[in-house]
Amino acid sequence: MTHIAVVDYGMGNLRSVSKALEHVAPNQKVIVTSDPAQIAAADRVVFPGQGAMPDCVRELDARGLRDAVVAAAAEKPFLGICIGLQLLFEHSEEGDAAGLGIFKGKVKRFAPADMHDADGAKLKVPHMGWNQVYQSQSHPLWHGIEDGERFYYVHSYYVAPEDASLDAGFSEYPARFTSCIARGNLFAAQFHPEKSHNAGLKLLSNFVQWDGGN
Amino acid sequence: MSLAKRIIPCLDVTNGRVVKGVNFLELRDAGDPVEIARRYDEQGADELTFLDITASSDNRGLILNIIEQVASQVFIPLTVGGGVRAVEDVRRLLNAGADKVSINTSAVTNPQLVADAASRFGSQCIVVAIDAKQVGDHWEVFTHGGRQATGIDAIEWARKMVALGAGELLVTSMDRDGTKIGFNLPLNRAISDAVDVPIIASGGVGNLTHLVEGVKEGGADAVLAASIFHYGEYTVREAKEYMRDYGIEVRL
Numbered sequence: 273m274t275h276i277a278v279v280d281y282g283m284g285n286l287r288s289v290s291k292a293l294e295h296v297a298p299n300q301k302v303i304v305t306s307d308p309a310q311i312a313a314a315d316r317v318v319f320p321g322q323g324a325m326p327d328c329v330r331e332l333d334a335r336g337l338r339d340a341v342v343a344a345a346a347e348k349p350f351l352g353i354c355i356g357l358q359l360l361f362e363h364s365e366e367g368d369a370a371g372l373g374i375f376k377g378k379v380k381r382f383a384p385a386d387m388h389d390a391d392g393a394k395l396k397v398p399h400m401g402w403n404q405v406y407q408s409q410s411h412p413l414w415h416g417i418e419d420g421e422r423f424y425y426v427h428s429y430y431v432a433p434e435d436a437s438l439d440a441g442f443s444e445y446p447a448r449f450t451s452c453i454a455r456g457n458l459f460a461a462q463f464h465p466e467k468s469h470n471a472g473l474k475l476l477s478n479f480v481q482w483d484g485g486n
Numbered sequence: 487m488s489l490a491k492r493i494i495p496c497l498d499v500t501n502g503r504v505v506k507g508v509n510f511l512e513l514r515d516a517g518d519p520v521e522i523a524r525r526y527d528e529q530g531a532d533e534l535t536f537l538d539i540t541a542s543s544d545n546r547g548l549i550l551n552i553i554e555q556v557a558s559q560v561f562i563p564l565t566v567g568g569g570v571r572a573v574e575d576v577r578r579l580l581n582a583g584a585d586k587v588s589i590n591t592s593a594v595t596n597p598q599l600v601a602d603a604a605s606r607f608g609s610q611c612i613v614v615a616i617d618a619k620q621v622g623d624h625w626e627v628f629t630h631g632g633r634q635a636t637g638i639d640a641i642e643w644a645r646k647m648v649a650l651g652a653g654e655l656l657v658t659s660m661d662r663d664g665t666k667i668g669f670n671l672p673l674n675r676a677i678s679d680a681v682d683v684p685i686i687a688s689g690g691v692g693n694l695t696h697l698v699e700g701v702k703e704g705g706a707d708a709v710l711a712a713s714i715f716h717y718g719e720y721t722v723r724e725a726k727e728y729m730r731d732y733g734i735e736v737r738l
Contacts, residue, residue, distance in 0.1 A: 285584075
């Protein structure tokens with residue numbers, strides 16, 4: 273039986289993620305774990321995250337999980353979700369914190385003072401709710417998902433990768449921002465597939481069948 | 487091309503059943519919470535809110551059971567409120583499968599709870615519910631299901647709750663709740679304009695035009711309704727199609 277490890281570093285609620293994975297992968301074992309050895313032994317790794325990024329980095333290091341996460345991101349099917357996307361970058365404006373630095377780029381905050389919709393109404397922060405996601409490259413995780421499908425977001429910060437070729441999907445709020453990145457065996461999304469109804473379950477289902485290739 | 491306005495059916499739960507009352511009186515049974523949650527999910531609800539209105543503490547554990555069952559079958563955001571008094575209550579609900587927890591009376595009696603819960607679990611999962619009633623020329627915050635006046639101005643209170651870490655505000659007009667005459671639009675607009683976080687308008691929905699007004703005139707980012715969905719007057723999908731026809735972006 274293949275194993276999916278959900279990295280637990282004490283930040284937020286991982287129940288939604290594990291329930292959704294169990295739903296799409298009834299024949300795989302889903303383990304919520306803070307044990308580096310289990311992450312190293314897993315066939316796939318899901319890296320979620322909630323809360324403030326500086327706390328996430330601190331808790332990750334407090335549990336000695338940094339190396340296991342960086343290694344998994346380099347070698348096996350890996351799915352980052354929300355803060356699990358933001359942590360892959362070098363630096364966040366949130367608490368002026370350093371991330372894992374796997375990719376070059378910054379995590380920036382939405383600036384509500386400058387943000388209005390087409391009718392001139394003020395846009396709120398956090399960006400919360402269902403927004404359309406446009407696919408900027410074809411990818412096995414997009415299989416069977418319509419371009420422009422809506423996914424559920426809740427976040428105040430977004431990633432700005434230096435390398436534009438990382439971009440696998442984007443949304444607009446009101447300006448375009450990168451909401452998914454892909455590189456080799458790694459995919460990461462700002463939205464929450466585990467809370468995005470059928471489209472989200474389809475993405476997770478694609479992930480649990482993905483061999484990490486193209 | 488942009489963020490959809492959300493429709494959130496609300497399930498008032500007591501002793502393991504969904505009920506709906508008028509101004510918190512005359513409770514009518516509306517069915518099994520898990521069954522109802524599944525139905526709304528199939529109809530395209532954007533989120534679900536459960537308010538535990540169980541009076542006695544004996545039956546408080548029931549809501550955890552219900553949330554666990556719903557969370558393993560329904561993959562949209564779930565908010566749970568009612569009787570949340572301590573950070574430990576928030577943790578228990580999140581562990582059962584809630585994505586957000588709504589704090590109401592305890593935010594007034596102990597505002598530090600909002601700050602503590604937001605710093606521990608993140609603002610994204612802390613909703614502060616504001617029950618407001620018109621008193622003279624302003625809106626005042628009420629607690630205990632609208633029975634107890636606090637003397638606090640609702641607009642100032644909204645700003646304070648956001649400053650403490652609330653990620654979203656659920657604004658209920660106690661004058662309108664259960665009346666089916668529509669949201670209190672000026673109240674919603676005033677709070678929406680006062681803060682940067684999303685606002686859920688609640689209290690008074692009787693038809694689909696009220697939902698459109700809540701967004702267009704009330705400045706709501708999400709609209710919450712109970713009875714129009716519970717008794718089959720409208721499906722969530724019908725509500726969304728109606729809103730779309732009035733130029734509101736929805737998830738269909």
